[in-house]
Amino acid sequence: MKADIHPNYVETSIVCACGATYPTRSTVQGLRVAICAKCHPFFTGRQKLVDTAGRVEKFQRKYARHTATVASKVASVSVASVSNDDN
Numbered sequence: 234m235k236a237d238i239h240p241n242y243v244e245t246s247i248v249c250a251c252g253a254t255y256p257t258r259s260t261v262q263g264l265r266v267a268i269c270a271k272c273h274p275f276f277t278g279r280q281k282l283v284d285t286a287g288r289v290e291k292f293q294r295k296y297a298r299h300t301a302t303v304a305s306k307v308a309s310v311s312v313a314s315v316s317n318d319d320n
């Protein structure tokens with residue numbers, strides 16, 4: 234290795250919000266992550282909503298509104314087709 238050009242590569246650990254730690258080596262100390270392979274829903278098989286700033290609630294509100302709109306449209310279409318059949 235050439236002298237004085239390489240960053241300091243030290244032993245450190247990645248700490249997840251769930252408490253899991255992963256020993257590794259890095260040029261920075263104290264890596265913190267919000268989600269890791271021990272707690273990510275893809276690996277745990279459990280559903281866990283990873284909510285950032287109420288995005289999930291926002292989607293659920295929007296989806297509920299969409300479902301209501303579709304339901305009313307379906308109802309009006311079926312009423313229209315019933316009246317067309319009578320003619």
Ligand SMILES: [Zn+2]
Nearest residue numbers: 249251269272
């Ligand atoms: Zn984790």
